[in-house]
Amino acid sequence: MKKFFQIGAFALLALLFAACARHKIIPDDKLAQIFHDAFLTNAYIGNGNVKTDSLRIYEPIFASYGYTTDDVHYTIGNFSKRKSARLGDVVERAIEMLEKEGKFYNREVAVLDTIDNVARRTFTRAVLADTLIRVRSLADTARLSFSVDIEPGDYLVTLKYLVDSLDRNDRGLKGSVWLERRDSTRTGVYTTTLRRNREETFSRRFTADSSHRRLRIDFLDFTGKPQRPSVTVTDLKVEYTPPTRTAVEKLYEQQLDIRIFADEFFRTANPADSL
Numbered sequence: 373m374k375k376f377f378q379i380g381a382f383a384l385l386a387l388l389f390a391a392c393a394r395h396k397i398i399p400d401d402k403l404a405q406i407f408h409d410a411f412l413t414n415a416y417i418g419n420g421n422v423k424t425d426s427l428r429i430y431e432p433i434f435a436s437y438g439y440t441t442d443d444v445h446y447t448i449g450n451f452s453k454r455k456s457a458r459l460g461d462v463v464e465r466a467i468e469m470l471e472k473e474g475k476f477y478n479r480e481v482a483v484l485d486t487i488d489n490v491a492r493r494t495f496t497r498a499v500l501a502d503t504l505i506r507v508r509s510l511a512d513t514a515r516l517s518f519s520v521d522i523e524p525g526d527y528l529v530t531l532k533y534l535v536d537s538l539d540r541n542d543r544g545l546k547g548s549v550w551l552e553r554r555d556s557t558r559t560g561v562y563t564t565t566l567r568r569n570r571e572e573t574f575s576r577r578f579t580a581d582s583s584h585r586r587l588r589i590d591f592l593d594f595t596g597k598p599q600r601p602s603v604t605v606t607d608l609k610v611e612y613t614p615p616t617r618t619a620v621e622k623l624y625e626q627q628l629d630i631r632i633f634a635d636e637f638f639r640t641a642n643p644a645d646s647l
Contacts, residue, residue, distance in 0.1 A: 494623060
């Protein structure tokens with residue numbers, strides 16, 4: 373499905389048009405049908421079967437529902453003026469249609485990403501990263517202690533570590549990660565025993581809400597009396613992904629290079645009518 377929707381994949385629509393003339397407002401259910409058909413048209417284009425600069429490929433779609441290109445431009449533009457109306461909801465409805473159809477068409481359409489996933493991937497960012505940390509003395513242990521201020525959303529902590537043969541802590545080492553609430557209490561505490569003499573991968577996901585203020589990482593603690601450590605950590609990363617609704621709204625607001633319609637559709641719009 374990647375290839376299936378390369379050109380128009382999902383959505384964005386931050387294409388808002390302040391129409392000067394009176395045009396029809398397309399009901400949401402009909403607009404979802406139009407988006408659905410546009411997705412399928414983009415899939416056909418994406419397979420290299422049509423040169424989009426030579427055809428007004430969407431006009432027949434609009435006409436089949438009794439609307440014009442101007443009506444579509446005008447309807448999209450008016451979403452910004454409608455209280456509690458979200459263009460994203462209409463797009464999601466179109467994708468749900470495609471997903472249901474996919475069950476009957478060898479799942480070609482069902483493997484589509486949803487706009488939710490596109491938005492979450494788009495706004496995922498690293499809030500902490502380090503490629504190499506070596507701990508060779510007790511004084512170095514602070515290098516593996518981190519505190520990250522957080523906001524609601526998901527946090528993924530990943531790293532690789534090696535406790536080598538020079539480590540003198542025979543009773544073992546452990547690492548802990550947790551969320552800290554505003555009242556300083558801990559939640560989601562996860563502790564792991566560090567394995568020795570081979571590189572290991574650590575990964576843990578946390579979901580924070582408004583009651584949390586920090587993500588804490590203390591990846592080197594001693595089970596017994598502290599002895600000289602020998603630990604190497606590589607590819608440390610903490611990635612933040614905002615809540616789905618927040619990510620989707622940002623996707624629409626920032627007009628990413630994602631379109632339901634191919635670019636040629638918008639070239640026909642009057643520059644004075646578009647943002």
